[in-house]
Amino acid sequence: MTLREKLERSRPGKSKEQKTKKKKGRKIMSPDDVIKNGPFSWKVVTLLGSGGFGDVYKVFDERNKAKQYALKTESEDGKKVMLRLKVEVRVMMAILEARKTNPQGYKHFVEFVDRGKSEDLGCKFVVMSLVGPSLDDCRRKYGVCLNDRSTPYIIAIQSLEAVRDLHALGYLHRDIKPANFAVGLGPTEPTVFMLDFGICRTKEAYRGVPRNMKTIVSYVDTLSFQSAPDYPFMINFLFTMSSQAGFPINNINTGAWVGNLKNKKDSGRNGTRSDKLSGSSDGD
Numbered sequence: 001m002t003l004r005e006k007l008e009r010s011r012p013g014k015s016k017e018q019k020t021k022k023k024k025g026r027k028i029m030s031p032d033d034v035i036k037n038g039p040f041s042w043k044v045v046t047l048l049g050s051g052g053f054g055d056v057y058k059v060f061d062e063r064n065k066a067k068q069y070a071l072k073t074e075s076e077d078g079k080k081v082m083l084r085l086k087v088e089v090r091v092m093m094a095i096l097e098a099r100k101t102n103p104q105g106y107k108h109f110v111e112f113v114d115r116g117k118s119e120d121l122g123c124k125f126v127v128m129s130l131v132g133p134s135l136d137d138c139r140r141k142y143g144v145c146l147n148d149r150s151t152p153y154i155i156a157i158q159s160l161e162a163v164r165d166l167h168a169l170g171y172l173h174r175d176i177k178p179a180n181f182a183v184g185l186g187p188t189e190p191t192v193f194m195l196d197f198g199i200c201r202t203k204e205a206y207r208g209v210p211r212n213m214k215t216i217v218s219y220v221d222t223l224s225f226q227s228a229p230d231y232p233f234m235i236n237f238l239f240t241m242s243s244q245a246g247f248p249i250n251n252i253n254t255g256a257w258v259g260n261l262k263n264k265k266d267s268g269r270n271g272t273r274s275d276k277l278s279g280s281s282d283g284d
């Protein structure tokens, strides 16, 4: 029996739409509602699910009813900027770009189709290709056994491929869980798709940090829980790197930052971080 047949046979309880309307204060679209955006006219078929920041609908473009998509919204909550959808679109764009040089690759990611803003709903939205239910829903909601024969291994391998491909693009997903992996629909049913890039980050931690610092991090990554770190190696490495960068360190106790903190504090407003650092509240 295909997954689609199982889904059709299943009898989910109370619809997510009902739950959502009670749970969230945001406006929920109904079937046949339309969002117009440039050449597209996105018509709602049904609500697929709701997250903490928005909702996902099954939609089609009125010019071609045969093909369905997923439209994901992000509510604009007053002045609060969520940025999750912005990050999601950025990752999708990176995937789109990468597919130009490797059209066969990145099969575990949905396709970006459209993005826009609905004044009426007070939300931003992104439209992407439609996939099936999440692994979590497959198991809990539809009772599909994911532990059968080679199934758990295939799911694990495909999920790992997705993580690998995302990392290769320079992003960390940061929310890996069965609810964020879904099976495909129709011909792509055997493929596992990675969803929800809303809290992805690049290894921003290194922004502005000398490149060679990564060597230390890579070394630390090789250590196991019981390893004794080679501190002399790391410290000598840092001395050497600083010299090679043209800044030989003659005295470790002479901080290159000395004096900068005071300058920042003087030019800052009341309650700046430098006040907190110096433990002073009166500006000295």
Ligand SMILES: Nc1ncnc2c1ncn2[C@@H]1O[C@H](COP(=O)(O)OP(=O)(O)OP(=O)(O)O)[C@@H](O)[C@H]1O
Pocket: 048, 049, 050, 051, 052, 053, 054, 055, 056, 070, 072, 110, 128, 129, 130, 131, 132, 133, 134, 137, 179, 180, 182, 195, 196, 198
């Ligand atoms: N491209 C898609 N095709 C089909 N269903 C999707 C698609 N993207 C998301 N969904 C489904 O929509 C629902 C809501 O997804 P979404 O990622 O917004 O929220 P969430 O992960 O449940 O919550 P949160 O984002 O707060 O962690 C989920 O059931 C998810 O499987």
